Amino acid sequence: MAFVTGFRRAIQKLTSLSVYQFSRRTTKRHVAGFILGTGIATFGTLTVAQMESSRRRKLNTSVYMAEPITDVDQLLTSEDDMKTKMELLILKIQADFCRALEAEEYAGQKFKVDRWLRNEGGGGITCVLQDGEVFEKAGVNISVVKGHLPPQAVQQMRSRGKKLTEGSKLPFFAAGVSAVIHPRNPMVPTIHFNYRYFEVIDTDGSKQWWFGGGTDLTPYYLDEKDAVSFHKTLKDACDESDLEYYPKFKKWCDEYFRITHRGECRGIGGIFFDDIDAPNQEKAFKFVSDCAHAVIPSYLPIVRRHKNDAYGERERQWQLLRRGRYVEFNLIYDRGTKFGLYTPGARYESILMSLPLTARWEYMHSPPPNSKEQKLIDILKNPKDWL
Amino acid sequence: MAFVTGFRRAIQKLTSLSVYQFSRRTTKRHVAGFILGTGIATFGTLTVAQMESSRRRKLNTSVYMAEPITDVDQLLTSEDDMKTKMELLILKIQADFCRALEAEEYAGQKFKVDRWLRNEGGGGITCVLQDGEVFEKAGVNISVVKGHLPPQAVQQMRSRGKKLTEGSKLPFFAAGVSAVIHPRNPMVPTIHFNYRYFEVIDTDGSKQWWFGGGTDLTPYYLDEKDAVSFHKTLKDACDESDLEYYPKFKKWCDEYFRITHRGECRGIGGIFFDDIDAPNQEKAFKFVSDCAHAVIPSYLPIVRRHKNDAYGERERQWQLLRRGRYVEFNLIYDRGTKFGLYTPGARYESILMSLPLTARWEYMHSPPPNSKEQKLIDILKNPKDWL
Numbered sequence: 104m105a106f107v108t109g110f111r112r113a114i115q116k117l118t119s120l121s122v123y124q125f126s127r128r129t130t131k132r133h134v135a136g137f138i139l140g141t142g143i144a145t146f147g148t149l150t151v152a153q154m155e156s157s158r159r160r161k162l163n164t165s166v167y168m169a170e171p172i173t174d175v176d177q178l179l180t181s182e183d184d185m186k187t188k189m190e191l192l193i194l195k196i197q198a199d200f201c202r203a204l205e206a207e208e209y210a211g212q213k214f215k216v217d218r219w220l221r222n223e224g225g226g227g228i229t230c231v232l233q234d235g236e237v238f239e240k241a242g243v244n245i246s247v248v249k250g251h252l253p254p255q256a257v258q259q260m261r262s263r264g265k266k267l268t269e270g271s272k273l274p275f276f277a278a279g280v281s282a283v284i285h286p287r288n289p290m291v292p293t294i295h296f297n298y299r300y301f302e303v304i305d306t307d308g309s310k311q312w313w314f315g316g317g318t319d320l321t322p323y324y325l326d327e328k329d330a331v332s333f334h335k336t337l338k339d340a341c342d343e344s345d346l347e348y349y350p351k352f353k354k355w356c357d358e359y360f361r362i363t364h365r366g367e368c369r370g371i372g373g374i375f376f377d378d379i380d381a382p383n384q385e386k387a388f389k390f391v392s393d394c395a396h397a398v399i400p401s402y403l404p405i406v407r408r409h410k411n412d413a414y415g416e417r418e419r420q421w422q423l424l425r426r427g428r429y430v431e432f433n434l435i436y437d438r439g440t441k442f443g444l445y446t447p448g449a450r451y452e453s454i455l456m457s458l459p460l461t462a463r464w465e466y467m468h469s470p471p472p473n474s475k476e477q478k479l480i481d482i483l484k485n486p487k488d489w490l
Numbered sequence: 491m492a493f494v495t496g497f498r499r500a501i502q503k504l505t506s507l508s509v510y511q512f513s514r515r516t517t518k519r520h521v522a523g524f525i526l527g528t529g530i531a532t533f534g535t536l537t538v539a540q541m542e543s544s545r546r547r548k549l550n551t552s553v554y555m556a557e558p559i560t561d562v563d564q565l566l567t568s569e570d571d572m573k574t575k576m577e578l579l580i581l582k583i584q585a586d587f588c589r590a591l592e593a594e595e596y597a598g599q600k601f602k603v604d605r606w607l608r609n610e611g612g613g614g615i616t617c618v619l620q621d622g623e624v625f626e627k628a629g630v631n632i633s634v635v636k637g638h639l640p641p642q643a644v645q646q647m648r649s650r651g652k653k654l655t656e657g658s659k660l661p662f663f664a665a666g667v668s669a670v671i672h673p674r675n676p677m678v679p680t681i682h683f684n685y686r687y688f689e690v691i692d693t694d695g696s697k698q699w700w701f702g703g704g705t706d707l708t709p710y711y712l713d714e715k716d717a718v719s720f721h722k723t724l725k726d727a728c729d730e731s732d733l734e735y736y737p738k739f740k741k742w743c744d745e746y747f748r749i750t751h752r753g754e755c756r757g758i759g760g761i762f763f764d765d766i767d768a769p770n771q772e773k774a775f776k777f778v779s780d781c782a783h784a785v786i787p788s789y790l791p792i793v794r795r796h797k798n799d800a801y802g803e804r805e806r807q808w809q810l811l812r813r814g815r816y817v818e819f820n821l822i823y824d825r826g827t828k829f830g831l832y833t834p835g836a837r838y839e840s841i842l843m844s845l846p847l848t849a850r851w852e853y854m855h856s857p858p859p860n861s862k863e864q865k866l867i868d869i870l871k872n873p874k875d876w877l
Contacts (some may be wrong), residue, residue: 217854231853242853254536343514364831366839434821435831442749451751455818456853460816461810464845466618466629467604 104351119308168201169196169218169228185312185384187277189300193245193280196229196298200243200282201230203399207406212367214243224249231378233460236287237410242456243282250275252303259319260303264376268306276302279316280395282441283401283457289422290412292322292329292370293429294402295457297439298395300388312384314391315377318398319356320405321370321429325479327489329405335376336488340397344390349490352376357486362432367393367483369432373401389406421476423463424440430462530797554581555588556605562638572699572771573663576687578800579775580632581615581669583584583685583782586628587669588617590786594624594793595702601630606837611636616840620847623674624797629843632670637662639690648691650765655693663689666703667782668826671789677799679709679716679757680816681789682844684826685782687775699771702764705785706743707792708757708816710809712866713870714876716792717758721876724761731777736877739763744873749819754870756819760788808848808863817849 118154120463164170171178173190181187201214212235220226229244232238251272252260261267275429279299286293302308305311320333334353339346339367355377361368379387470476505772549566556566560577568574588601589792598623616632638648638659648654654782666686673680685703694697707720721740728735743762748755756869761781766774830841857863 111749215853219810229853240851240853364841423848430817430849431821431842434818435828441822446768449751451855454751455851460852460853461848461850462841463848464627465614465847466602466620466843467839468629 108355110118117147132298134185162191167198167228167259168206168214168216169229172220172226172228172245172288184389185300186278186302188388190247192313192392192395193247193278193298196280196398197228197230197243197245197282200398200401201232202233203403203422204241204243204284206240207403207410208232208235210236212236212238215460217453217455220449221448223448227453228448229456231456237290237291237406237476239285239287240456240458240460241282241284243280244453244456245278246453247278248276255302260457261263265303266305267311268304271306273306278293278302281457282398285426285459286406286410288410288412289323289411289414289418290326291406292320292400293319293426293459296395296398298391302389313377314387315353316391316465317356317359317373317375318394318401319360319370319373320402322479323425324408324418324439324475325371325482326405329408330489332404333371333373334398334402337379338393338490340393341374341390343388343393348376349374353488360432361436362428363436365431367428367480368482368486369429369488371482371488376397420463421470423461425479426459426462426467427464430458432458503527520598520601527567529684532866536859549578554585554615555601557695559605559607559613559615559632572687572775573665573689575775576665577634578663579779579782580634580685583667583785584615584617584632584669587785588619590620590790591625591628591630591671593798594790595619595622596767597623599625601628602842603758606840607835608635608637608835614837616837616843620842623676625791626672627843627847628669628671628846629665629840631840631843632665632667632792633840634665644690652690652698653692654690654698658693661691663687669785672813672846673793673797674709675797675799676801676805677713677796678788678793679707680846681785682706682708682815683782683785685778691795692838696773699767700764701766701774703778703781704739704746704760704762705742705781705788706747706757706760706762707789710805710812710814711862712758712869713792713796717796718756718877719791720788721758723784724781725790727780728777730780731773735763735777736761740875747819748823749815750823752815752818754867755873756816758803758869758876759873777804807867808857811852812844812857812866813849814851817845821844836862 135200146393160173164175170195171190173187178187178190203271204212204313206214214230214231214232217229217231218226219229226250227244227249230243232241235241253272254270257267257271258269261269267273277299279297281295281297281299284293285296296316296318298314300312300314302310303313318337320330323331337353338349341352352374353372356372359369359375360370379390381387390403440454440457441450444451470480531797549558551562556582558577560574564805565574565577592598592600599619601617604616604618605613606616612633612635614631614635617630619628622628638661640659644658644660645656646655648656654660665684666684668682668686669683670682681702683705686700687699687701688818689697689699705724706727707717709716724740725736728739730834738762740759743759744755745758746762766777768774827841827844830836831838857867
């Protein structure tokens, strides 16, 4: 048990260290730029030792898309707290993913960054790249929110099996990253992912926490090689923690992303999970971190394989119709969207950034039998195992 | 009281007569066509008296978009029943409206007609005109549905104040017409209307019934003259029944068609009401019938005024963004859509025909200050009295 605790602390150190290493590397670049810009006089005012110590004391936030939501001093004095670790993880995942997508654009299109704060506590960073050459609409959002759960929300959690005191307003903390990427070329699938951490403090002061998340792919045309490589990358990430995770969370994903009234799935799935609080907080965090780090390797190779594929009006129209289905799922069924929009004071622009730039609805549209469009529908109606 | 009952019966007769007169007029035309087509030999097999009697016995269903949902013999033997009267009303409203819209098209575009039946009882007629020159997507639907309300639906009705026995499965009947018209020209507003009748039989055999409905306008650019004429036509229809109806139902409409998360109304309103069961069934039916007959005079003059207005890419893009808001309202808030889609076995294509052909979502879009687009937003955020 002492070994496990020691091991856990070692992992904690490693995880927080990795953030520092990353920031140290890029700080150097930034300081160098600063030195080149202002000359030797500035350099002369700082000794190398002073720079080292200031680096150690300060979190280099310039690697993120914007300043963290939580005050940097507070993050630095609570580096072992899961709230801090999760905020630093999602800041990093957001920045890595946005930069990886920007690198695929040809004309240097960049994400527009909005950092926003909530009156009730916390805030978020919303990054949107709209009307790019490769990405028609790409949204990557993080939020770090604290406040008090109203009794109805507590009741809802109780109904999901959480042991919380009924009828009370309980303090909570939630941090998460979520993204939806709608590419322009219909041969490139849409990807969605979301990783989140939740804490509630009960009336007796005891804390409950859990993680949730998932990554899933929505192609417009089915490429079996893409489907296999996508699922394989997610499975490898899951297998690091538990061999039972991938099959369980793959199934959960197929069940969750279902457009019930049409009897079809939104896409070809991936993984989806919630209420992860085992085997312990560190391992659960490592699992979520592994999954979040698997997003780029699961998706970017597919983008590169297809972003220059030929397509015509037929493929574009089909893509727009499928985007209509995406809107149907998100606005009618998605728990996160609904919960978000029904929350007074919610930043609806960040919630609705998941919607495509353009979508289409045709009455009674049905693809020709045996067409490549019908091949996709067949898979969406009967999700299969890809591995 | 005897006078009131006598008067009510007289109105009942008048209402059912009007349907027969209408069908008799058009029957004549059809029989004439038949005679011309097949010649004297056919004429010789039918005496005038036989034709009169067959006309009296048969409802001329050829004036509708399709055969009624209820068996014609049953309709003819229950002509005083409100179920019959409502079915005949919505069949007529649907046909009148579809033909009025078709007459506005230049190249003879026609509605596609789907008559469908439900396994659980009843069915509907869905008429859609898609990709017309004047109407980009126009859907006009009727449904006549019977079955048993599950206990949860009964519970929901009880929470709305209906006195029904808890925990029972109760027989119900519902008939309604609904339409959403999305024109191509951004200077022509979208219209929506819906008129419906509902009956539930309680465990003791007692019947409860009520009407609901409304008509509302969603312009892309504000034309105050249109707004005033639209509201005036609806007010006149309401005033026939009760001078308090228009102000009450205008307010209800502004409150109902609200995109809460954006703090704006879907459009410039109209009228909306539910649970109308006073002063008596005949008068309530007459009120609903007056409102339904006011749709064409409220809308068609606006279509004619603007269908040839000049517009450019800016107006088209704004129209598509506003259509995105329309989708948000319909999929997130509209009770009818949600109730419909959550009902197992619902005909989702008929429910979703209300969605526009194309819609657009831009992150953080906001029209330039003092622009004509901003002028619309100002009204949507603060609905005003037009009369």
